[in-house]
Every structure is written in C-alpha cells, then in structure tokens.
Amino acid sequence: MHYVVIGAGPAGVNAAEHLRKNDPSGEITLLAAEDAPPYSRMALPYFLVGNISAEGTYLRKDADHYSRLGINVRHARVSSVDTGAKSIQLLGGDSLAYDKLLVATGATAVKPPVPGIDLEGVYNCWSLADAHKIIDRAAPGSNVILMGAGFIGCIILEALAARKVNLTVIEMEDRMVSRMTNETMGNMIKSWCEDKGITVLTGTRVDSIEENGGALSVATNTSKTLPADLVICATGVRSNTAFLDKSNIKIDMGIVVDDFMQTSVADVYAAGDVAQGKDLSTGDYYVQAIQPTAVEHAKLAAWSMVHGHTSPTPGKLNMNVLDTVGLISTSFGLWMGTDGGEEAELVDTERYKYLNLQFKDDVLVGASSLGMTQHVGCMRGLIQTGARLGDWKDKLLEEPNRLPEAYLASAQAQNKTLER
Ligand SMILES: Cc1cc2nc3c(=O)[nH]c(=O)nc-3n(C[C@H](O)[C@H](O)[C@H](O)COP(=O)(O)OP(=O)(O)OC[C@H]3O[C@@H](n4cnc5c(N)ncnc54)[C@H](O)[C@@H]3O)c2cc1C
Structure with missing residues (x-):
C-alpha cells in the first residue's frame, strides 16, 4: 500500500505520522513544496519576535524523525493529479503512483488588487521565507503598515509591536477581527491597541502604494498618505487547489469532504486549511483554517485511509484564541x-x-x-x-x-x- 500525502504543514505531517501508527508496514511519501523542513506557520510570530530561531519553527526538531518512522519526505511541488490513473505529476516532470492520496496543501495568502502591491517591501506574512524578509525591514523605529486586522493580522500585529516598530494598522471593516468579535469587543481591542501606541485606522482602505528612492508611501481612501519602510498584507487567504483543476475532485471554497475526510473521488482524502470539513455547531461544511482543526482532520483522514470508513466526525468546533499585545x-x-x-x-x-x-x-x-x-x-x-x-x-x-x-x-x- 502506497500512501502519498501532498503538503507538509501540520495536517500533512500529523497525517503521515498517524498513517504509520495505523499501518506499520505501508509505504508513506510526504511531499513538501517548500525548501525548509516541515514547519508551523503558527510559530512564525515567535520567530519574528526573536524568541525562537528559524529551526524553532520546525514541526519536528529531531532531524531523523521522519526516516525513523519510515516516512519518505520528498521536496517537490505537485503540478497535477490524475485520479483515473492514480498518479501524481510533479513540477519538473516526474510522476508518482499512489494507492491512497491525502491532499493537505493548506492555503496561500493573497494580495488585494491595489496599484503597487507587488513592490519590494510589500510582503505577506505567511511563510518562513516571508518572515525572513520582514525581519530584514522591521527594525525598531521603522514605519510599518499592516493591511488587515483579521485573526492572522492581529497575530502578526503582536509580533511587530514586540519589535518596537512604529505601527499603523489599516482595516477596511468598521472593527478589528470582525470574524470573531461584535462591535463592543472589536472596539475594545482597538482602544487597547491605541493605548499601546499603535495607530489603528478602521473603515479605511489602502488605495495605492508608491515607491520613491527606496521609501514606500501608502495612500488611503481617507486621503491620508503614510510613509512606510515595510507594508505587510494580511488581507485573506485562498485554498491551494489550482493543481486539482483536471482531477474531478469537487472543489467549493476548499476541497469538499465527507465525514470521513474523503473527497468526491474514492481513495482521495483532504485535511487542514484546504479541506471544507464539517462544523460541529452548524453541521455545515466550510474551511475553518485553524491549526487544531488541521490536526484533527489529519488524524481522522489517516484512520479512514487505513481502516475504512468506521469513525465519522461529529464536526470540529470553530474556535479562536488571540493574544493582541x-x-x-x-x-x-x-x-x-x-x-x-x-x-x-x-x-x-x-x-x-x-x-x-x-x-x-x-x-x-x-x-x-x-x-x-x-x-x-x-x-x-x-x-x-x-x-x-x-x-x-x-x-x-x-x-x-x-x-x-x-x-x-x-x-x-x-x-x-x-x-x-
Ligand atoms: C502568521 C500565522 C499565525 C498563525 N497563528 C495561528 C494560531 O495562533 N492558531 C491557529 O489555530 N492557527 C494559526 N494560524 C493558521 C495555521 O497556521 C493553519 O491553520 C495551519 O497551518 C493549517 O495547516 P495545513 O497543514 O492545513 O496547511 P499549511 O500549514 O499551509 O501547510 C500546507 C503545506 O502544503 C504545501 N503545498 C501547497 N501546495 C503544494 C503543492 N502543489 N505540492 C506540494 N506541497 C504543497 C505548502 O507549501 C505547505 O507547506 C496561523 C497562520 C499564520 C500564517
């Protein structure tokens, strides 16, 4: 039995480990698109603050961890999946056959279509590579603009404040973290941030970004223009499903899965930020995009892949815990x-x-x-x-x-x- 797991974030790594636990002898291949060893995005803020090194973000610290478990980690990006032939095509031309496949490719941070958004000095904070670029520019006292005060934006905000930058947050909605706060709570978080010396502009949109002699300036719809050494874009994410376009796997906001984490195609499963799984409270299926859900999805998918469909999920509880300065x-x-x-x-x-x-x-x-x-x-x-x-x-x-x-x-x- 050859299990292939695409994506080496928390969902992919946990799934590979649970596949091994449930099937001591099957062949397991874990495909990791990025150059770094499998790491946790959740740990990036600690790296930004300087509390941990880049190695501290790795999901498993022991260099032999995967080989000891007989998990073959291969650094390769998948370009397409042929579910009829049970074969995966890798960027560069190689292909790989599977018996059971798990897609755990997570999401990618997107940038809004604003003039100047692709300038040097305007970054997402989504990957280890992004974090390295941010650290280079976010020196104490530098002017940093954070676009977006959602869950991820507020996590990054905490790390930037700790780097003692001159921070301005620009949020289009009328309040901070609008997906987990009502007006009262959102306004209290805003006033807390302002007390800590952070400028928070809610109900404000970035209209354009310009560069002049290495310095950036950010124009907003309120006709306020702000100088910046660094602009960080935390305005949303998109599930990584483009490589599945011709696979027959049903995609909605993410990959549609059943209560056993199987996709619309037999022997193909999905887990984590890429999967549109069941919500405990509503019974609806949507992308929760939090790490505890990714890990739970992974365990259940691995179980179903090895033992069959014996343990349906009641759904995952949506929960957010956020530390804002x-x-x-x-x-x-x-x-x-x-x-x-x-x-x-x-x-x-x-x-x-x-x-x-x-x-x-x-x-x-x-x-x-x-x-x-x-x-x-x-x-x-x-x-x-x-x-x-x-x-x-x-x-x-x-x-x-x-x-x-x-x-x-x-x-x-x-x-x-x-x-x-
Ligand atoms: C800064 C930051 C802070 C966060 N803090 C929290 C927090 O406090 N609490 C919380 O619950 N969540 C937090 N999150 C969200 C959390 O990180 C995600 O929910 C979690 O990473 C999802 O895991 P995943 O394995 O599904 O996806 P990912 O971690 O995104 O991993 C997917 C992997 O698949 C790879 N991949 C993508 N496409 C391909 C391909 N075609 N071929 C091969 N590999 C591919 C990617 O490179 C990546 O390594 C945070 C996220 C960020 C960015």
Missing part, C-alpha cells in the same frame, strides 16, 4: 448567536473585560470573551458537549460571570448519569 480574546462556536436564541453580556470597558454567552434553549451554543482567560476551558467544554444547563441558564443570563460554577454543576450532573 497582551489582551486575550476568544470566540467559540456560534459566538454571533443563533435565530431564536438568548444572549448574556458582561461589559467592563475600563478594565478591558468582556464576556458574551449565546444560548439556544438551555444549551450554550457560542461564546466570546476578552481579558477573561479563566472562562476559556468552561466555554469550550460546555459548547463542545452541548450539555443542558437547566436552571443554570437563567442564572447565567443574570450573571454570566458564574460560568465556572455552571460548568462544574454540568460536569457533576454528567458524572451522576454515568454512575447510574
């Missing part, structure tokens, strides 16, 4: 609420504390928080298990801060049921 924000499940649901909110603007709970009947279906890390485990636990809260729902509507007590009560009730 020391302020921790979180969102879980249906944090934006649901039709016919009820909401509890606690707001303490001065102390940067915020908690929002969303209920459907007596079940917690979503939550978001700011500066309240003590509630994170309870929010996740209650949403993930879908535990019925009974009387505790009304208590939480009055006093959302009593969440840990509600969690404990629900865990005790579950234990009693198990004992019976």
Whole structure:
C-alpha cells in the first residue's frame, strides 16, 4: 500500500505520522513544496519576535524523525493529479503512483488588487521565507503598515509591536477581527491597541502604494498618505487547489469532504486549511483554517485511509484564541448567536473585560470573551458537549460571570448519569 500525502504543514505531517501508527508496514511519501523542513506557520510570530530561531519553527526538531518512522519526505511541488490513473505529476516532470492520496496543501495568502502591491517591501506574512524578509525591514523605529486586522493580522500585529516598530494598522471593516468579535469587543481591542501606541485606522482602505528612492508611501481612501519602510498584507487567504483543476475532485471554497475526510473521488482524502470539513455547531461544511482543526482532520483522514470508513466526525468546533499585545480574546462556536436564541453580556470597558454567552434553549451554543482567560476551558467544554444547563441558564443570563460554577454543576450532573 502506497500512501502519498501532498503538503507538509501540520495536517500533512500529523497525517503521515498517524498513517504509520495505523499501518506499520505501508509505504508513506510526504511531499513538501517548500525548501525548509516541515514547519508551523503558527510559530512564525515567535520567530519574528526573536524568541525562537528559524529551526524553532520546525514541526519536528529531531532531524531523523521522519526516516525513523519510515516516512519518505520528498521536496517537490505537485503540478497535477490524475485520479483515473492514480498518479501524481510533479513540477519538473516526474510522476508518482499512489494507492491512497491525502491532499493537505493548506492555503496561500493573497494580495488585494491595489496599484503597487507587488513592490519590494510589500510582503505577506505567511511563510518562513516571508518572515525572513520582514525581519530584514522591521527594525525598531521603522514605519510599518499592516493591511488587515483579521485573526492572522492581529497575530502578526503582536509580533511587530514586540519589535518596537512604529505601527499603523489599516482595516477596511468598521472593527478589528470582525470574524470573531461584535462591535463592543472589536472596539475594545482597538482602544487597547491605541493605548499601546499603535495607530489603528478602521473603515479605511489602502488605495495605492508608491515607491520613491527606496521609501514606500501608502495612500488611503481617507486621503491620508503614510510613509512606510515595510507594508505587510494580511488581507485573506485562498485554498491551494489550482493543481486539482483536471482531477474531478469537487472543489467549493476548499476541497469538499465527507465525514470521513474523503473527497468526491474514492481513495482521495483532504485535511487542514484546504479541506471544507464539517462544523460541529452548524453541521455545515466550510474551511475553518485553524491549526487544531488541521490536526484533527489529519488524524481522522489517516484512520479512514487505513481502516475504512468506521469513525465519522461529529464536526470540529470553530474556535479562536488571540493574544493582541497582551489582551486575550476568544470566540467559540456560534459566538454571533443563533435565530431564536438568548444572549448574556458582561461589559467592563475600563478594565478591558468582556464576556458574551449565546444560548439556544438551555444549551450554550457560542461564546466570546476578552481579558477573561479563566472562562476559556468552561466555554469550550460546555459548547463542545452541548450539555443542558437547566436552571443554570437563567442564572447565567443574570450573571454570566458564574460560568465556572455552571460548568462544574454540568460536569457533576454528567458524572451522576454515568454512575447510574
Ligand atoms: C502568521 C500565522 C499565525 C498563525 N497563528 C495561528 C494560531 O495562533 N492558531 C491557529 O489555530 N492557527 C494559526 N494560524 C493558521 C495555521 O497556521 C493553519 O491553520 C495551519 O497551518 C493549517 O495547516 P495545513 O497543514 O492545513 O496547511 P499549511 O500549514 O499551509 O501547510 C500546507 C503545506 O502544503 C504545501 N503545498 C501547497 N501546495 C503544494 C503543492 N502543489 N505540492 C506540494 N506541497 C504543497 C505548502 O507549501 C505547505 O507547506 C496561523 C497562520 C499564520 C500564517
């Protein structure tokens, strides 16, 4: 049995390891497009800050790790897949036959169509190669413009602030991290950043970037023009599926998969940022683009590839935990609420504390928080298990801060049921 895994990010690496665990004797090939050993994008901010070296971003630190497991890592980019012939074409002309294939090619950061976006000094922050280029320009005191204050933008923001650059964030939406915050929470994050000396321009669009004698200038729709030594573009990503154009594999926003991570073509699976997998809260299929989901997808795909379709996923919980210059924000499940649901909110603007709970009947279906890390485990636990809260729902509507007590009560009730 020859298993081929395309892509050596967290999904690809975890899948290869779990294939080995589930099948001690099969042949495993892991195809890595980039020159570096398999690494974690999540670790790039720590590299930018200088807390770790480039080697510190590698997913597995032991140089013999893959060969010890009998995983053949091959540095090659896949150019197309022929699912009829069960064959993969590599850039440069080679081809490779597979019995079972996993596509774990992740996503690529995109740049918006703005004049000057391809100038030297305008970079994404998506790969180890990008991080090296950013470090070269982001010296203390330099003028840095960050386009985009979404989840990834805010993670990069934290690293740039630590490099002591003169930072301006430009965000088209009316608030920061709009995909995990309501207006109140987004505005609190903005004001926290401004308190830390970061300029945040929400509701603002970059119209063009120009270069003059090595210096960049960024023009916005508010007619403000800003000088820049470096512009970082964190305005969105696109799943890496172009090489599958002629493969017959069904693609929507990402690769469409079933509850076993199989694509529309037999013996071809997908996992991670490239896969449109099932969401626990809604039952819908979409690209979650977070690392915990990539790792869970990988484990399930490896299981299904070896043992068959015996263990369907109930779906993955969408969750985001973000550290924005020391302020921790979180969102879980249906944090934006649901039709016919009820909401509890606690707001303490001065102390940067915020908690929002969303209920459907007596079940917690979503939550978001700011500066309240003590509630994170309870929010996740209650949403993930879908535990019925009974009387505790009304208590939480009055006093959302009593969440840990509600969690404990629900865990005790579950234990009693198990004992019976
Ligand atoms: C700066 C930054 C910070 C982040 N922080 C967090 C965080 O705090 N929490 C969190 O949950 N998520 C975070 N993420 C997102 C997280 O990194 C991704 O969800 C995760 O990397 C997805 O893993 P993956 O294996 O699916 O894709 P990737 O990590 O993108 O790996 C895909 C691999 O496939 C390779 N590939 C692509 N095309 C081909 C091809 N044709 N042939 C061969 N190989 C190919 C790519 O080069 C890449 O190595 C962050 C991302 C970035 C950029």
